[in-house]
Amino acid sequence: MDRVETRELVYFVAVAEERHFGHAAARLGISQPPLSRAIGQLERRLGVILLRRTSRSVTLTPAGEMLLHEARKALHAMDAAIRRSQRAGREDPCLPVVMKPGGDGGLLSQILTEYEADSAAIPVEVLVCGIGEQATWLRDGRADVGFVHHPHDDLAGFDTEVLLTQRQVAVLPRSHRLAGHAAVTLDDLRDEPLPRWPGMHPDSTSGPEVRDIGQVMQLIALGRAVAILPESVLSRFGHDLVGVPVPEAPSTTVMIAWPERSHSLAVAAFVRAASTVAAHHHSPAAFGVPA
Amino acid sequence: MDRVETRELVYFVAVAEERHFGHAAARLGISQPPLSRAIGQLERRLGVILLRRTSRSVTLTPAGEMLLHEARKALHAMDAAIRRSQRAGREDPCLPVVMKPGGDGGLLSQILTEYEADSAAIPVEVLVCGIGEQATWLRDGRADVGFVHHPHDDLAGFDTEVLLTQRQVAVLPRSHRLAGHAAVTLDDLRDEPLPRWPGMHPDSTSGPEVRDIGQVMQLIALGRAVAILPESVLSRFGHDLVGVPVPEAPSTTVMIAWPERSHSLAVAAFVRAASTVAAHHHSPAAFGVPA
DNA sequence: CTCGACTGATACCGTGAGGGTATGGATCGG
DNA sequence: CCGATCCATACCCTCACGGTATCAGTCGAG
Numbered sequence: 001m002d003r004v005e006t007r008e009l010v011y012f013v014a015v016a017e018e019r020h021f022g023h024a025a026a027r028l029g030i031s032q033p034p035l036s037r038a039i040g041q042l043e044r045r046l047g048v049i050l051l052r053r054t055s056r057s058v059t060l061t062p063a064g065e066m067l068l069h070e071a072r073k074a075l076h077a078m079d080a081a082i083r084r085s086q087r088a089g090r091e092d093p094c095l096p097v098v099m100k101p102g103g104d105g106g107l108l109s110q111i112l113t114e115y116e117a118d119s120a121a122i123p124v125e126v127l128v129c130g131i132g133e134q135a136t137w138l139r140d141g142r143a144d145v146g147f148v149h150h151p152h153d154d155l156a157g158f159d160t161e162v163l164l165t166q167r168q169v170a171v172l173p174r175s176h177r178l179a180g181h182a183a184v185t186l187d188d189l190r191d192e193p194l195p196r197w198p199g200m201h202p203d204s205t206s207g208p209e210v211r212d213i214g215q216v217m218q219l220i221a222l223g224r225a226v227a228i229l230p231e232s233v234l235s236r237f238g239h240d241l242v243g244v245p246v247p248e249a250p251s252t253t254v255m256i257a258w259p260e261r262s263h264s265l266a267v268a269a270f271v272r273a274a275s276t277v278a279a280h281h282h283s284p285a286a287f288g289v290p291a
Numbered sequence: 292m293d294r295v296e297t298r299e300l301v302y303f304v305a306v307a308e309e310r311h312f313g314h315a316a317a318r319l320g321i322s323q324p325p326l327s328r329a330i331g332q333l334e335r336r337l338g339v340i341l342l343r344r345t346s347r348s349v350t351l352t353p354a355g356e357m358l359l360h361e362a363r364k365a366l367h368a369m370d371a372a373i374r375r376s377q378r379a380g381r382e383d384p385c386l387p388v389v390m391k392p393g394g395d396g397g398l399l400s401q402i403l404t405e406y407e408a409d410s411a412a413i414p415v416e417v418l419v420c421g422i423g424e425q426a427t428w429l430r431d432g433r434a435d436v437g438f439v440h441h442p443h444d445d446l447a448g449f450d451t452e453v454l455l456t457q458r459q460v461a462v463l464p465r466s467h468r469l470a471g472h473a474a475v476t477l478d479d480l481r482d483e484p485l486p487r488w489p490g491m492h493p494d495s496t497s498g499p500e501v502r503d504i505g506q507v508m509q510l511i512a513l514g515r516a517v518a519i520l521p522e523s524v525l526s527r528f529g530h531d532l533v534g535v536p537v538p539e540a541p542s543t544t545v546m547i548a549w550p551e552r553s554h555s556l557a558v559a560a561f562v563r564a565a566s567t568v569a570a571h572h573h574s575p576a577a578f579g580v581p582a
Numbered sequence: 583c584t585c586g587a588c589t590g591a592t593a594c595c596g597t598g599a600g601g602g603t604a605t606g607g608a609t610c611g612g
Numbered sequence: 613c614c615g616a617t618c619c620a621t622a623c624c625c626t627c628a629c630g631g632t633a634t635c636a637g638t639c640g641a642g
Contacts (some may be wrong), residue, residue: 003301005298006294007296021618022618030600033619035601037620038420046373047377048380050383054617055611056618060607062380066375067375070368070371070376071554072377073372074371077361078369080365086338086358089338089353089357141361148595157448260364260447261364263604291451312591321629326591327591328591329629331591346590346637347588347589551587
């Protein structure tokens with residue numbers, strides 16, 4: 001069995017995602033017949049049927065599901081390989097750090113000063129991604145270090161270090177009926193409009209759909225929503241909002257993550273700086289959370 | 292910047308490992324000129340010099356080092372994708388479990404009976420690999436679950452669960468001067484011939500070179516070597532040998548590992564069985580070890 | 583210093599894999 | 613039964629990949 005080329009996996013992923021040869025071909029910028037041939041050829045080569053196609057629908061077989069899952073990982077690894085080697089080759093080196101808005105738990109500026117105290121430090125480029133995208137950016141090489149959150153983010157495949165754990169609070173407008181309480185329960189919030197985040201199970205609450213923290217805060221200020229968030233977000237975004245602890249909600253852990261088996265000195269230095277800052281921080285990290 | 296094909300990465304890895312275009316070409320089964328062109332083309336495409344070549348030597352640039360490292364991971368992921376999807380497609384499904392000889396801590400047979408108690412269980416195929424190869428087998432898809440050992444194996448990129456921790460003992464022939472002791476120190480063993488394992492730092496001891504547990508045991512029985520090993524190996528291999536605890540040596544942890552974000556039900560069932568057996572085992576796992 | 587051995591790069595050519603267009607065949611809705 | 617839709621097949625063409633021959637450095641032996 002000879003080699004499977006990148007192109008073939010890209011084609012397969014396109015068809016598997018679109019579930020339509022024509023649309024996939026358009027997305028790939030080729031015409032439909034070569035795409036059909038390529039998929040058929042791939043199936044013959046693997047000795048496995050990947051797609052069940054009728055003239056009305058295209059569905060994935062179990063082998064196809066597996067390949068879709070694994071091929072995405074493989075293609076991310078390919079992207080990462082070229083991006084990281086390109087970065088290592090430029091004489092303008094930089095260390096890309098990814099976070100979502102407010103995702104650093106307020107530690108980043110201290111970490112940067114600590115990190116940059118070493119005069120040999122490579123400049124940091126801070127990248128701000130959408131919610132829940134940090135892992136993807138790390139996997140495909142757009143970033144080398146990132147701030148992620150347990151249990152929200154998928155940490156598989158990364159080395160991590162815990163920076164701090166935070167209580168979660170219910171973020172409410174000042175005028176809210178619960179705003180004065182010392183603590184609230186999840187039951188208290190049962191009928192409140194909790195916003196829905198991208199990537200969340202769509203079954204849950206029927207609140208408004210949101211894409212970033214700013215939107216949530218805006219909606220809360222307008223009384224259109226209520227959210228349960230780590231308390232640190234209040235200090236950055238919630239100037240006219242109040243936070244009431246929710247003891248039932250699991251604590252959030254801010255972690256720093258980097259790709260498995262990274263050999264980068266810059267990554268190691270940055271992680272060391274982050275650990276130092278976290279250790280000197282008032283609330284020491286409680287305990288390690290296995291990935 | 293368009294796509295980088297698998298073939299190009301395979302070619303680059305060959306040259307980077309051989310550090311010689313001619314030898315790499317032979318290994319790849321092609322002639323040298325196309326290989327030179329492919330590498331040059333890859334460099335032009337990435338906009339980065341990967342190799343410094345004189346007519347006497349080929350060396351890697353920093354970008355080349357990075358690409359070698361990342362390309363290996365990417366190619367493993369490609370292999371894993373095709374292997375796993377092929378496995379998922381066969382109507383003869385099986386769950387490949389990898390271990391090194393004696394690497395299951397004596398738990399595997401119990402785990403198998405526990406696992407197979409579920410009549411819907413997919414048959415397990417037990418694969419025995421060389422020492423320290425479990426991670427590679429998991430990464431390139433030859434196995435879906437494996438028994439690995441902290442701190443010996445590289446666990447990055449896997450989900451893991453601790454099964455048990457073991458003291459380490461000095462394995463000695465009965466006639467050894469230390470054989471009667473209740474415990475020994477590392478200092479006691481300083482001048483003993485400790486065998487060298489593949490993948491070990493070659494600086495360390497000057498003992499004989501070995502490839503598997505059987506060889507070590509043989510050498511010990513002959514009085515040609517002494518080894519520090521987890522105590523469970525004695526029950527399987529050391530019928531005429533004795534073990535003396537070495538309190539200084541860090542405990543070994545037997546863990547079960549599987550690829551990040553596996554969606555396989557069979558893997559989940561096997562891990563569940565392993566956890567059950569480990570929990571009912573006399574010596575409960577002491578504590579989780581972060582990857 | 584010169585010659586030969588060695589190694590990577592270049593020039594040139596032929597073949598075949600990949601992409602395009604046209605069309606067939608199956609399925610579903612009206 | 614007809615048209616619409618969608619994937620597969622047939623056929624052709626281009627160019628990228630691989631092969632052979634050769635050039636251009638570099639080092640070592642004599």
